[in-house]
Amino acid sequence: xxxxxxxxxxxxxxxxxxxxxxxxxxxxxxxxxxxxxxxxxxxxxxxxxxxxxxxxxxxxxxxxxxxxxxxxxxxxxxxxxxxxxxxxxxxxxxxxxxxxxxxxxxxxxxxxxxxxxxxxxxxxxxxxxxxxxxxxxxxxxxxxxxxxxxxxxxxxxxxxxxxxxxxxxxxxxxxxxxxxxxxxxxxxxxxxxx
Amino acid sequence: xxxxxxxxxxxxxxxxxxxxxxxxxxxxxxxxxxxxxxxxxxxxxxxxxxxxxxxxxxxxxxxxxxxxxxxxxxxxxxxxxxxxxxxxxxxxxxxxxxxxxxxxxxxxxxxxxxxxxxxxxxxxxxxxxxxxxxxxxxxxxxxxxxxxxxxxxxxxxxxxxxxxxxxxxxxxxxxxxxxxxxxxxxxxxxxxxxxxxxxxxxxxxxxxxxxxxxxxxxxxxxxxxxxxxxxxxxx
Numbered sequence: 438x439x440x441x442x443x444x445x446x447x448x449x450x451x452x453x454x455x456x457x458x459x460x461x462x463x464x465x466x467x468x469x470x471x472x473x474x475x476x477x478x479x480x481x482x483x484x485x486x487x488x489x490x491x492x493x494x495x496x497x498x499x500x501x502x503x504x505x506x507x508x509x510x511x512x513x514x515x516x517x518x519x520x521x522x523x524x525x526x527x528x529x530x531x532x533x534x535x536x537x538x539x540x541x542x543x544x545x546x547x548x549x550x551x552x553x554x555x556x557x558x559x560x561x562x563x564x565x566x567x568x569x570x571x572x573x574x575x576x577x578x579x580x581x582x583x584x585x586x587x588x589x590x591x592x593x594x595x596x597x598x599x600x601x602x603x604x605x606x607x608x609x610x611x612x613x614x615x616x617x618x619x620x621x622x623x624x625x626x627x628x629x630x631x
Numbered sequence: 632x633x634x635x636x637x638x639x640x641x642x643x644x645x646x647x648x649x650x651x652x653x654x655x656x657x658x659x660x661x662x663x664x665x666x667x668x669x670x671x672x673x674x675x676x677x678x679x680x681x682x683x684x685x686x687x688x689x690x691x692x693x694x695x696x697x698x699x700x701x702x703x704x705x706x707x708x709x710x711x712x713x714x715x716x717x718x719x720x721x722x723x724x725x726x727x728x729x730x731x732x733x734x735x736x737x738x739x740x741x742x743x744x745x746x747x748x749x750x751x752x753x754x755x756x757x758x759x760x761x762x763x764x765x766x767x768x769x770x771x772x773x774x775x776x777x778x779x780x781x782x783x784x785x786x787x788x789x790x791x792x793x794x795x796x797x798x799x800x801x802x803x804x805x806x807x808x809x810x811x812x813x814x815x816x817x818x819x820x821x822x823x824x825x826x827x828x829x830x831x832x833x834x835x836x837x838x839x840x841x842x843x844x845x846x847x848x849x850x851x852x853x854x855x856x857x858x859x860x861x862x863x864x865x866x
């Protein structure tokens with residue numbers, strides 16, 4: 438396999454990057470065994486992404502299934518030069534989860550406190566020990582944001598909170614949240630481009 | 632990049648996930664028709680995607696793989712010509728997304744949120760249909776422009792059996808089946824000026840297998856092998 442997974446020079450700490458890329462290429466050629474292997478390697482990861490957005494387990498499981506069907510269908514679209522295989526898959530799963538959480542109810546976290554207890558389980562990527570090059574760069578840029586603004590970006594990403602839900606949660610007007618989001622995102626963009 | 636700063640923020644928030652249902656649906660629909668916006672969204676998705684690495688794993692409830700495999704088997708293209716099929720599947724997904732987006736927008740409209748959207752949405756002028764045997768076998772892409780009263784049919788993966796022709800029909804409860812002509816291996820346009828736009832928008836479009844050159848008596852010789860309904864293309 439000459440095509441590398443992930444960004445050039447990515448250390449691929451688990452050694453899984455190349456494997457996932459190879460599997461996706463085989464899946465694009467309709468290799469069912471490769472698909473089963475990909476599922477085993479990545480399902481807990483992708484479920485970790487969707488289940489934090491969709492607090493209802495049955496919905497999350499269904500969205501995970503749909504995400505894998507899409508991964509099977511779209512494997513041929515994956516471009517290893519544009520990002521890691523895992524990032525590509527997570528984007529598919531996360532988009533599907535976001536569509537679902539918005540469709541079902543706009544403020545699921547507030548309405549459905551069952552399942553994960555958000556306060557007890559915030560993800561702090563800054564504490565991640567294993568980092569791809571992409572994550573390391575993003576973390577460096579996130580560090581430059583104020584704590585509260587960084588927390589907003591992370592909650593939005595990991596929990597799928599809308600501006601309204603973020604406003605409620607941080608006790609700020611929605612307009613303020615929007616302004617902050619825009620400033621933070623612009624800052625991240627510029628930082629990542631530098 | 633030719634995108635406006637507002638659109639770039641919208642793209643960023645789409646990727647981050649902070650838009651509400653109607654904003655999200657609007658953007659999902661717009662990206663289908665605005666390549667720069669689509670590119671911007673992809674760019675933002677790529678910037679943020681490394682965060683997913685840091686999400687701790689959670690074991691899914693039970694083994695979902697057999698169910699996923701069953702869904703994939705039910706949806707696997709059985710025929711070769713897979714490049715075209717893959718390309719069409721891609722466009723089907725885009726159109727489905729547009730349809731979902733449209734229904735969400737419609738839902739929001741029903742509650743009466745966005746009057747501006749309402750005017751815009753009230754009379755879609757462009758439609759698309761994918762004619763297929765089942766979800767896995769897309770065969771023809773039909774696009775309709777109501778302003779031009781014109782239909783374009785594009786064969787994607789279908790090849791008529793030897794000695795036979797594919798024929799396209801517009802089917803309506805009142806009209807019955809009316810021929811829109813034989814479909815060969817290239818795109819072809821057909822005039823819809825003889826049909827009421829309401830009928831055009833609501834009709835079923837179907838392809839039958841006919842003797843070479845088309846149905847001899849102007850009626851379908853057999854049941855449709857590929858069918859589809861139009862979906863409005865959301866502005």
